[in-house]
Amino acid sequence: MIELFYEAGTLVATGASSGLPEPFVWDGRTRQWRAPASAYRETVLDLRAQGIPHEDRASAFEKIPLESRVAMEPRPYQKEALGAWRRDGLRGVVVLPTGAGKTAVAVSAMERVGRSTLVVVPTLALLKQWYSVLQDAFGGSVTIGLLGGGYHEITPITVTTYDSAYIHAERYGDRFALVVYDEVHHLPAPKNAIIPKMLLAPYALGLTATPERPDGGHDLLPDLAGPTVYRRSPEDLAGTYLAPFELIRIPIELTAQERFDYAQAEAVYRDFLEKHRLPMRSPEDWQRFIMVASTSHSGGREALLAARQRREIREGAMRKGATLETLLRRHWDDRIIVFAKSVDEVYALSRRFLIPGVTYETPARERKEILDRIREGRYRAVIASDVLNEGVDVPDAGVAVILAGSASRREYVQRLGRILRPREGKRAILYELVTTQTGEEFTARRRKEAFL
Amino acid sequence: MLRSEHVMARLYRGKLVTHSLSPDDQRALDVAGELCDLYAEHVGLPRSQLERELAVREEGLGPGLDARRGFKIVRAFSKLLEERASWSAPTEADPYTLRTRIFELAASLPEPPAAEAGLLEAPTREDVLSQVAVETGVEDPAAYMYADRQGAQLLGDFDRPSPGELVRRYNVAQVQGVLYSAKDLVVDLGEGADARLVFHYVKLLGLIYDLEPLAHGHRIHLDGPLSIFGGTRKYGLRLAKFLPGLLMTSPWKLSANVEWRGRDTVLELDSKTSGLESHYLGPKDEREADDVREAFVRAWERTKDTGGWQLERGGDVLPFPRRKVALVPDFTLRHTGTGEVVQLEILGFWSERNLVERVALLREAEKQGHRLLVAASERLGASQEALSGAVEGGVVSFKERLSAKAVLAALP
Numbered sequence: 001m002i003e004l005f006y007e008a009g010t011l012v013a014t015g016a017s018s019g020l021p022e023p024f025v026w027d028g029r030t031r032q033w034r035a036p037a038s039a040y041r042e043t044v045l046d047l048r049a050q051g052i053p054h055e056d057r058a059s060a061f062e063k064i065p066l067e068s069r070v071a072m073e074p075r076p077y078q079k080e081a082l083g084a085w086r087r088d089g090l091r092g093v094v095v096l097p098t099g100a101g102k103t104a105v106a107v108s109a110m111e112r113v114g115r116s117t118l119v120v121v122p123t124l125a126l127l128k129q130w131y132s133v134l135q136d137a138f139g140g141s142v143t144i145g146l147l148g149g150g151y152h153e154i155t156p157i158t159v160t161t162y163d164s165a166y167i168h169a170e171r172y173g174d175r176f177a178l179v180v181y182d183e184v185h186h187l188p189a190p191k192n193a194i195i196p197k198m199l200l201a202p203y204a205l206g207l208t209a210t211p212e213r214p215d216g217g218h219d220l221l222p223d224l225a226g227p228t229v230y231r232r233s234p235e236d237l238a239g240t241y242l243a244p245f246e247l248i249r250i251p252i253e254l255t256a257q258e259r260f261d262y263a264q265a266e267a268v269y270r271d272f273l274e275k276h277r278l279p280m281r282s283p284e285d286w287q288r289f290i291m292v293a294s295t296s297h298s299g300g301r302e303a304l305l306a307a308r309q310r311r312e313i314r315e316g317a318m319r320k321g322a323t324l325e326t327l328l329r330r331h332w333d334d335r336i337i338v339f340a341k342s343v344d345e346v347y348a349l350s351r352r353f354l355i356p357g358v359t360y361e362t363p364a365r366e367r368k369e370i371l372d373r374i375r376e377g378r379y380r381a382v383i384a385s386d387v388l389n390e391g392v393d394v395p396d397a398g399v400a401v402i403l404a405g406s407a408s409r410r411e412y413v414q415r416l417g418r419i420l421r422p423r424e425g426k427r428a429i430l431y432e433l434v435t436t437q438t439g440e441e442f443t444a445r446r447r448k449e450a451f452l
Numbered sequence: 453m454l455r456s457e458h459v460m461a462r463l464y465r466g467k468l469v470t471h472s473l474s475p476d477d478q479r480a481l482d483v484a485g486e487l488c489d490l491y492a493e494h495v496g497l498p499r500s501q502l503e504r505e506l507a508v509r510e511e512g513l514g515p516g517l518d519a520r521r522g523f524k525i526v527r528a529f530s531k532l533l534e535e536r537a538s539w540s541a542p543t544e545a546d547p548y549t550l551r552t553r554i555f556e557l558a559a560s561l562p563e564p565p566a567a568e569a570g571l572l573e574a575p576t577r578e579d580v581l582s583q584v585a586v587e588t589g590v591e592d593p594a595a596y597m598y599a600d601r602q603g604a605q606l607l608g609d610f611d612r613p614s615p616g617e618l619v620r621r622y623n624v625a626q627v628q629g630v631l632y633s634a635k636d637l638v639v640d641l642g643e644g645a646d647a648r649l650v651f652h653y654v655k656l657l658g659l660i661y662d663l664e665p666l667a668h669g670h671r672i673h674l675d676g677p678l679s680i681f682g683g684t685r686k687y688g689l690r691l692a693k694f695l696p697g698l699l700m701t702s703p704w705k706l707s708a709n710v711e712w713r714g715r716d717t718v719l720e721l722d723s724k725t726s727g728l729e730s731h732y733l734g735p736k737d738e739r740e741a742d743d744v745r746e747a748f749v750r751a752w753e754r755t756k757d758t759g760g761w762q763l764e765r766g767g768d769v770l771p772f773p774r775r776k777v778a779l780v781p782d783f784t785l786r787h788t789g790t791g792e793v794v795q796l797e798i799l800g801f802w803s804e805r806n807l808v809e810r811v812a813l814l815r816e817a818e819k820q821g822h823r824l825l826v827a828a829s830e831r832l833g834a835s836q837e838a839l840s841g842a843v844e845g846g847v848v849s850f851k852e853r854l855s856a857k858a859v860l861a862a863l864p
């Protein structure tokens with residue numbers, strides 16, 4: 001009789017009277033038939049279809065009754081997406097725009113499968129966000145586990161990152177029947193593509209707004225997570241389901257003193273660049289500048305200092321803080337989320353205004369608590385960092401403030417605006433605070449003034 | 453171990469050469485020493501302060517050491533020093549409780565806490581903080597509200613290396629860094645190399661080996677379970693961790709297929725020319741068993757009549773592919789007259805789990821036709837009976853030292 005075992009990300013078969021078909025290969029190193037763990041679904045279906053006696057010692061899935069505690073009233077397209085996924089054998093990719101509720105689709109899929117599930121996400125912020133969503137939905141009957149970002153707790157519903165899955169999937173790849181890949185366009189990356197191979201999981205759900213990859217890697221998706229079973233574009237859902245918002249751009253002018261200091265620092269820095277014929281267009285150029293400046297004997301030290309100073313002035317503009325204070329006062333009753341530029345800025349502002357900050361460093365439980373309290377109205381505002389790269393969900397906030405150094409890209413603002421959720425009858429407002437009168441403008445003026 | 457961005461290597465005639473520093477290079481030693489000083493001076497101070505200081509040193513020391521690579525070298529040094537440091541919390545108060553209370557109080561105000569007291573007597577930031585100070589007994593709650601951030605941790609302990617040690621560790625770490633991207637590793641173990649030690653690390657790191665006898669020694673091909681479906685870099689990290697284990701013995705040659713910056717290349721090293729030194733201490737139970745072995749060798753040498761039997765240090769490797777382990781008996785006894793060979797395995801002070809595994813291996817070795825003699829310490833306790841049942845060739849038991857006489861008596 002054929003026996004199947006799970007071994008470090010692979011499927012091992014013993015007791016076969018003859019050779020086994022692809023993708024099994026004879027492993028001469030250990031004298032066994034071996035296949036990637038992902039061959040499990042096809043192998044078991046084949047053995048069953050052909051009536052070959054076999055024993056499955058590989059899978060360690062658990063059947064768990066999953067019923068979400070949260071009423072979700074799926075929007076029609078979410079129901080359609082789930083239906084399409086079921087028709088395709090509980091395996092495939094669902095494409096929905098940001099803010100359309102992809103997580104709700106995953107929660108319904110988990111209810112449907114009712115077995116232990118692994119959720120794989122690209123960032124620590126998303127790890128924590130999924131933890132929070134799953135805790136709300138299933139926390140009553142199941143403990144939600146986390147793997148990555150300092151957490152190593154494996155439970156029947158575990159959230160992990162692509163990076164951690166790459167390292168640890170081979171240890172736990174037998175425990176999950178369903179795997180959910182959030183932002184599934186990360187999966188075809190060379191490192192990540194090996195993750196599905198290490199998992200027995202017969203069911204898979206991929207979620208993304210943009211499956212296409214510039215390197216053409218999306219061609220691998222059908223093999224890694226299944227075919228695209230459902231797709232809707234932002235245009236399909238605009239107006240009806242995605243919140244519209246108003247954008248108010250507030251220019252932050254430097255104070256006279258700041259302007260003076262900035263111009264001085266800028267002059268020193270630019271002179272150095274010119275003298276050494278250094279371009280400044282990319283991060284590599286910056287590295288080069290640092291290197292030249294720190295080896296140069298004349299003025300290098302000063303140029304480094306000036307570069308740092310001018311950045312600090314721009315980021316710490318006095319009026320920016322004061323303007324933020326005004327906005328907080330104006331919207332103290334509206335639930336505000338502030339997007340800061342750096343983690344350090346988040347903590348500085350949190351200390352200054354005594355409102356909670358959320359960054360990738362915030363522990364999962366505390367993060368959930370903060371966002372829950374915003375939702376309940378116990379907290380009025382929250383400051384977060386680098387949110388969009390992380391695809392963070394904003395809890396029922398109607399007002400957002402972006403503290404940008406310079407004007408942000410249009411798509412960025414659009415995406416930020418779309419995740420706002422104003423209360424009934426209100427319109428979401430997005431403020432963008434942009435520091436002006438810095439940079440090129442000043443250099444140009446200074447050059448002209450030099451002739452006076 | 454280094455982060456990938458600190459790893460430096462170049463291609464020379466199709467082979468990878470990792471960056472290394474000469475342990476005699478005074479400039480490198482000076483920089484290493486200065487960084488060690490910096491860490492030592494920051495014991496008891498916050499991490500963020502140390503990191504700021506390190507950033508300054510990077511700019512100051514790096515370019516003097518090497519115009520192009522100086523930055524990376526300094527960063528790599530500090531990464532390796534960080535591994536020798538431990539961190540502790542700056543306060544006994546729980547920062548989470550502190551800040552949660554601060555946020556709650558501030559949010560309960562009718563408007564954002566004002567920075568300064570005004571004529572309207574609106575509640576200020578100071579009001580909130582002093583109330584929390586009263587409630588918790590923490591003098592300055594704002595200073596400690598994020599004391600659990602990494603940057604706020606204090607440098608508790610620092611295991612200071614000598615500058616030379618740091619430079620040597622750096623050279624090994626660079627090779628390890630290249631091995632992160634290795635798809636496999638082929639090691640040729642020469643005669644006299646400690647195969648037992650090598651297989652200890654193979655097993656510890658969950659690698660799969662393929663063993664091939666050479667005229668003088670063994671060739672071991674190392675990779676992982678998924679490697680047969682096409683080369684993968686997934687086991688690179690483990691191969692990197694394996695390296696210092698290998699460095700503890702000699703002679704050896706190694707070659708690894710490395711995917712370096714998108715190109716398939718080869719890394720080749722050997723124990724004669726590599727100049728690398730391990731920082732591993734070696735397996736603990738092995739170190740203890742070493743004493744027993746050494747004592748036995750001395751006892752054997754003192755014995756006048758060994759009945760034609762010659763004692764050789766274990767050089768035989770008995771592979772057990774399905775178990776992914778290999779048994780490397782401590783000694784081989786060879787009869788000069790008849791050519792008979794008996795393997796001698798000394799079980800010293802093993803943990804119960806180790807022992808069970810060991811016995812299973814011994815049994816399998818006997819099944820394969822190897823003749824085995826097992827010497828077991830009486831300190832192994834209750835497992836003695838199980839042991840003699842398992843090993844047919846009989847068990848020579850000993851207390852502290854294994855005597856040559858007892859072994860000779862048990863030989864056929």
